[in-house]
Amino acid sequence: MSMILDIAKKAKEASCKIAGISTAVKNDALRMMAEALEQMKDEIIEANERDVAKAREIGLKEALIERLMLNSTRIDGMIKELLALVDLPDPVGNGTAIKRPNGLTLLKQKVPLGVVGIIYESRPNVTSDAAGLCIKAGNSVILRGGSEAINSNKAIVKALCQGLEKANLPTYCIQLIEDTNRERIQELFQMRDYVDVLIPRGGSALIKNVVENSRIPVIETGEGNCHIYVDEFADLSMAKSILINAKTSRPSVCNAAEKLLVHEKIAHAFLPEALQELQNFGVEIRGCERTRKIYPNVVPIKADDWSIEYLDMVIGVKVVDSIDEAVEHINRFGTGHSEAIVTKDYERANLFLSGVDAACVYVNASTRFTDGGEFGMGAEIGISTQKLHARGPMGLDELTTTKYLILGNGQVRN
Amino acid sequence: MSMILDIAKKAKEASCKIAGISTAVKNDALRMMAEALEQMKDEIIEANERDVAKAREIGLKEALIERLMLNSTRIDGMIKELLALVDLPDPVGNGTAIKRPNGLTLLKQKVPLGVVGIIYESRPNVTSDAAGLCIKAGNSVILRGGSEAINSNKAIVKALCQGLEKANLPTYCIQLIEDTNRERIQELFQMRDYVDVLIPRGGSALIKNVVENSRIPVIETGEGNCHIYVDEFADLSMAKSILINAKTSRPSVCNAAEKLLVHEKIAHAFLPEALQELQNFGVEIRGCERTRKIYPNVVPIKADDWSIEYLDMVIGVKVVDSIDEAVEHINRFGTGHSEAIVTKDYERANLFLSGVDAACVYVNASTRFTDGGEFGMGAEIGISTQKLHARGPMGLDELTTTKYLILGNGQVRN
Structure with a gap:
């Protein structure tokens, strides 16, 4: 089995487990994830230094290096973002109900999307921001960051998974695709059976690649002319x-x-x-x-x-x-x-x-x-520029779908 | 310019016009469309007879011929569906508003999706049902039915467009792709700049073809194991x-x-x-x-x-x-x-x-x-089996997207 297929299958499995987890436990996990980032700060900064050194070596633009760079203050920012999610209302389980004339009760309930794939570029804070949002909305997440941030992302995900473990959630709820080969990502695009949505975050070339090649439904984000x-x-x-x-x-x-x-x-x-x-x-x-x-x-x-x-x-x-x-x-x-x-x-x-x-x-x-925070929805996973599912800043609500629960007592249709 | 590109461009143009049309005018159009179906009943039945004769000639299964067949009662059913849409509430323009601490007013308003493409099989009633729903929700629609129903669909669309004309709406709001060549449809799949969503309705082979090949966002519908x-x-x-x-x-x-x-x-x-x-x-x-x-x-x-x-x-x-x-x-x-x-x-x-x-x-x-009517939403455009945008029966609401209108008095961001 390919590495990416293995990741996708485990993500699906984990998504079934986390979907039904209570808000309290998910909040615990977010706190533990934040704590682990704090504890592993030095390790993360050291990993980031290796990424930055490599970036300098291959002559990456200074603006990109600036985005890539982590320091204690920036990690504190990531920690703050995770803790801010604790206070946001959990959308899962909310909904509306109607009673039909035939006695059927229809509950339209918000449920997690399932498995969310995030494909992004050099900013390593996206790793913890996106993972936190997905966890709070009851999803498992597959992260695929840029090759230039691979060491930083590995260290961050290691910390986040320690947090999950401490909260007794499956660590497969957050997985990083460590293989940053450009061809390999095409494999993920085919995994419609395991991944429910792909969210590309980054420049227009990245977004175009996902939109044109993915068979998984995509939410296009972020290009802003x-x-x-x-x-x-x-x-x-x-x-x-x-x-x-x-x-x-x-x-x-x-x-x-x-x-x-x-x-x-x-x-x-x-x-x-x-x-x-x-x-x-x-x-x-x-x-x-x-x-x-x-x-x-x-x-x-x-x-x-x-x-x-x-x-x-x-x-x-x-x-x-x-x-x-x-x-x-x-x-x-x-x-x-x-x-x-x-x-x-x-x-x-x-x-x-x-x-x-x-x-x-x-x-x-x-x-x-135009920003989730400025719009009052707390953190955001991206800004949708397409019309399906979500448009504009996407917060926790946009990381859910709905499910009809229909309660009957023997109704059949004429 | 290819025929399909021409259709797609005209649909986009028409969608800008119909998006802002009042509910009263859209309802008028639905009534006129129903009236035109009534007036052209003989012509539609005659066209359908040609389709049925051809279907018999090429040895189509009796079950498929049964689906294809129109008679006066079935056309009455189509008329009734169009008139039922008149009574359904128009979702366009509804929304929620919040005031932000900085004085900005954010209106999250329902707006039409824009251009909706429907790809379906032999049942010609889908032609008027889908067109009616799209018009009521303020969208223009591109219809692509099965080759076996082409004469029926042409006659139905002719009637529907007469209705649009009488209501002073652009006839390009409803267009039929008359070329039923299987390769040609691939062209439509590329037209992301003009078509906002594709909704396949039919068997699993049809749905698979759209899902796998479309670069336009798709709402998967209808396969029910x-x-x-x-x-x-x-x-x-x-x-x-x-x-x-x-x-x-x-x-x-x-x-x-x-x-x-x-x-x-x-x-x-x-x-x-x-x-x-x-x-x-x-x-x-x-x-x-x-x-x-x-x-x-x-x-x-x-x-x-x-x-x-x-x-x-x-x-x-x-x-x-x-x-x-x-x-x-x-x-x-x-x-x-x-x-x-x-x-x-x-x-x-x-x-x-x-x-x-x-x-x-x-x-x-x-x-x-599981049905729009049984769920109390009136008619349905299909039943979504995917998680993005809509899940379960899709009615008028699901044929809209949202738009943030932000009203300020000079606000800038720190």
Whole structure:
């Protein structure tokens, strides 16, 4: 039996066990997992140092190394995330009930999804965040992180499994695929009988690979080519502050703005000052022709750029003739993540809200708020950009499915 | 541009238009669609006669011809289904709202999925049922029925589009792929940019083809290898009536029982009479060795049989040692559709309800109740046997997704 098949089978087995476990025991496990991270801190940091050294050796970009790096503070953050899950309500078992005229009672109950596969990149904190969420929602989890973080991930999973053991839960509830061979992961994609959902977290190439090759249902997450549309009727100072926040507060995340669309009627009044300030923050500006007529000191944008998520201090700028053009542009080039309009006009706001096809559509606020914590759902497993099952930030609820329990006393159908 | 790409693009365009249409206008369209079916009844029956003649010519099984056949009564049934949708509540626009501490208002609103593709087999009533549901939920629909029903489907879609036109909705909201070439459908599977979900309805080969080849998210429906487990503590007369109902009331549908599991302690008391009665109804019985020792007058079952959905007057029978064996057998060979236990014991009932991993789990009732109408949701687009997005009968709610509308007054994130 292949290693991945073995992992998948054990995950299925473990999922049947953890599905019925009480909230109290799952919370115990989370506390034990947090405790084990604390106890194994040195070991985890040492493993991470090996990953970082290797990354430097092969010349990984400094931004990626920054993501990969763990220290005591970052591990404390992971511990805090696990403990925060203890306080979140357990969705499992909740539901609704109806009585049918024939006397049947129908209970539609939330139950764990079963086996969740998470495929992610270099940030090792995802390992414990995702595992914690899956455990709290009663799922077993198969983790497959990036090759560059393999030693860190092994050490973290070792700690998490010690926590499971102390709480008397099967350690197979959390498994790491240690083989980071790119071909090998294709095997996992076929295991529809054992894995209930795959959640890719990472860049567009990773997501595309999962979406195109997986026969297991996928929840597409995280690609965010987000737009700020500054309408003719915008409060320009509000528009500037939203733009600066959305672009510069954390450019490497999916809810950061990647494009600015500006109504032609306010382009002259808005662009020079706003673009100058973006440049003061160190943002590279790529502008359309009309943008460059108003503010020449920017790079001409290429046609390909409109669909690119930079994840960097870069922004594309376009002057549009109308709100309709803005909405069409967003629906054509956006990734269905987070889109914002800045306007004082009621009708324009409504047009944008109903016309834009995305998980999160904002009026007069920064796209950076698209986040499980900011939405009040506690931690998140990712941000869905697809329409099936979940859309937008996904928390514990989105890691469950439903089951109908039907209670009868001998009913048969005519 | 290929025909299918053209259809997909037009469907996307139409979906943007119908998404914002009021319930009143969508209801008008449903009434007009029903009226057009009434007016074009003769034309539809004539087209259907051509399909039936062709089916006879190529030697299609009588059971399939029976499914394919339309007459005035059956068209009246289709009309009634469309009109029943008028009375169902429109899910679009409903939702929940929360206010965040920073003053942002988050509205989580139900919105149409967008473009729904339905791939189905010979029953032409699916054409109008599915189209009606999609329209009511604000979606555009791409229909791809079986080649044997092509003339019937063309005539039905012609009528439905006349209805749309009279209600001033774009006719591209309902499109039929007239090319029934099996290779051509693969093209549709790639059109992730235009089609939001594919719902296959039909036999396991059709479902497998869609699941394995589609890059568009799929909702798997309808395969039902359903079990009746008669527990040691069953009321035997109730068990017999549930078994007979689940197996014989409509053997060709997905919620019919395909397998009987019997606890060894009541096997002698239950099997002879129950199997005799099944045989009186004309059911072919395939039994395990232990079944044949108790009731020899049955065919020996083959190992393959345990995972087969017969959709016919055939049942597989197995004597099991325990409820655990029953649950394991069901989780291993079942399709996650509908499973039933007959028992008077509270603990056994609970073990079965929590242990069986299926969309619908019954205590003391026939599996035949798994149906949108019986569950009180009105019409259904199919019965989901997967865990993502929807599980069990899918009605209008399941043809929507959600969208977060976030209303701010200048909020930026720290």
